Amino acid sequence: MTKETLAQLKVEARSIFFTTGKATLNDAKKGETSGRLDAIKEILRNYPNAKFTINGHTDNVGNAKANQKLSEARAKVVMDLLIEKGVNPENLTSKGYGSTKPVKSNKTAAGRAENRRTEIVYLGNL
Secondary structure (H helix, E strand, O other), X not given: OOHHHHHHHHHHHHOOOEOOOOOOEOHHHHHHHHHHHHHXXXXXXXXXXXXXXXXXXXXXOOOHHHHHHHHHHHHHHHHHHHHHOOOOHHHEEEEEOOOOOOOOOOOOHHXXXXXXXXXXXXXXXX
């Protein structure tokens, strides 16, 4: 697994858009999201012995328990969609982190937007 491949996975996973406050894909960006999922699927299928986890994250707006559940649900949605597209379910897990791992400040709208994300993390080979 090259650094370039991991960087591409990061970009693709962060471009999966959900409806605000829900674990459903944003209808306005469904086409873009589907293309991103196809790109992720192709990368993952090129590494049949690799294990990955899909992590869900939220911003800090709202109830912490609700954000935790939302992040878990969003990560599972991405995992399930990749499995539907043919990725081996044995190679995937999902986990939610709520708002506990921000990448930007939650004090600005732009920062909160970057904190609402999914990530695909390479865990190693089976």
